[in-house]
Amino acid sequence: GAVVSQHPSRVICKSGTSVKIECRSLDFQATTMFWYRQFPKQSLMLMATSNEGSKATYEQGVEKDKFLINHASLTLSTLTVTSAHPEDSSFYICSAPGQSSSYNSPLHFGNGTRLTVT
Amino acid sequence: AQKVTQAQTEISVVEKEDVTLDCVYETRDTTYYLFWYKQPPSGELVFLIRRNSFDEQNEISGRYSWNFQKSTSSFNFTITASQVVDSAVYFCALSLGSGTYKYIFGTGTRLKVLA
Numbered sequence: 001g002a003v004v005s006q007h008p009s010r011v012i013c014k015s016g017t018s019v020k021i022e023c024r025s026l027d028f029q030a031t032t033m034f035w036y037r038q039f040p041k042q043s044l045m046l047m048a049t050s051n052e053g054s055k056a057t058y059e060q061g062v063e064k065d066k067f068l069i070n071h072a073s074l075t076l077s078t079l080t081v082t083s084a085h086p087e088d089s090s091f092y093i094c095s096a097p098g099q100s101s102s103y104n105s106p107l108h109f110g111n112g113t114r115l116t117v118t
Numbered sequence: 119a120q121k122v123t124q125a126q127t128e129i130s131v132v133e134k135e136d137v138t139l140d141c142v143y144e145t146r147d148t149t150y151y152l153f154w155y156k157q158p159p160s161g162e163l164v165f166l167i168r169r170n171s172f173d174e175q176n177e178i179s180g181r182y183s184w185n186f187q188k189s190t191s192s193f194n195f196t197i198t199a200s201q202v203v204d205s206a207v208y209f210c211a212l213s214l215g216s217g218t219y220k221y222i223f224g225t226g227t228r229l230k231v232l233a
Contacts, residue, residue: 003188009161032219034220034221035169037138041226042225042226043140043209043223043225043226044163044209044223046220046221049219049220062131091161091203091208093161093162093163097219104151106165106168107165107166107219107221108165109162110161110162111160111161111162112161112162114161
């Protein structure tokens with residue numbers, strides 16, 4: 001159980017275009033999802049918390065107009081990188097808590113999306 | 119402030135050797151949770167273990183074992199008789215028990231198990 005699916009797994013886009021990444025909870029509902037960014041050989045940095053039915057909460061230093069997050073349903077959150085630039089190239093990974101309502105339930109991660117902006 | 123330190127950037131071992139990955143954390147909270155995740159080359163993070171701050175019992179799961187010591191703020195991970203399939207980046211993470219899922223990840227340790 002607790003499978004998180006992320007799509008696409010890889011995307012290459014031209015500078016100035018926008019890219020949408022989808023994160024779905026397949027067998028459970030997720031009122032909250034988390035978007036992380038990982039630079040090569042580095043740790044995961046939390047970008048934002050996606051809340052179903054309300055605005056996302058962004059971490060300090062993350063441009064909310066650059067990284068648009070929409071959590072339209074209990075099973076889907078999307079991250080749109082707008083007007084992408086080469087420095088946005090990175091590995092983006094989403095996660096959601098499992099079915100347990102407890103805050104100590106582990107996060108389940110998607111397979112990640114490797115974005116390359118040319 | 120909360121922080122997780124994984125001082126070992128990369129470790130290489132020969133198959134069948136035992137290896138220990140270190141994790142040291144900092145927090146002023148009395149209630150917190152510690153996790154280990156495995157990130158194989160494919161990229162996904164695989165949950166390995168969760169431990170809460172009130173449970174200092176060590177745990178063994180097959181070839182994996184974890185040593186949690188609050189006195190030294192450490193949560194070390196040992197792989198016994200390592201295998202090539204264990205090659206991955208391993209992340210230690212801390213989350214607070216105050217109604218948040220926010221994780222603080224260490225920088226990860228890249229483990230290479232050579233045949």
